[in-house]
Amino acid sequence: MSQHPHRRWFYLVCYDIADNERRDDASELLSGYGPRVQYSVFEATVESPVAFERLQQALTDIIDPDEDQVRIYPLRVPDLAKITIIGNRRLEERNDFWII
Structure with a gap:
């Protein structure tokens, strides 16, 4: 059991990434941690120091x-x-779609 079972840690994550593919990868990763609040800024929440x-x-x-x-x-x-x-x-988050 975690030593802080109900505690969460909050972070503001900002990035300046030159390459589109790396930028997309970072954006996708960070979207799993919290909302995008500016184009290159996320509010991230983690459940433990290990998760951070x-x-x-x-x-x-x-x-x-x-x-x-x-x-x-x-x-x-x-x-x-x-x-x-x-x-x-x-x-607005980008929604991927298919044209058939």
Whole structure:
């Protein structure tokens, strides 16, 4: 059993990735952790420090460290209720479709 069974860790993940394929891979990975809030920014939630390490490693495996950069900012739970959002624009996730 995890030492923190009901605790979650929250992060803001921002990236600048030069290659379209790597960028798509990072986006797909991060979409499994939380919502995209800007084109290159996700709010990510992980269930444990080990899960966070897996996320970091997966991002490390995707990017080219000479061309790309990922920044991960920890978010304190008490501060989540203080987030200020100005504007109502929503990002629409790309929906893959088939033309038959």
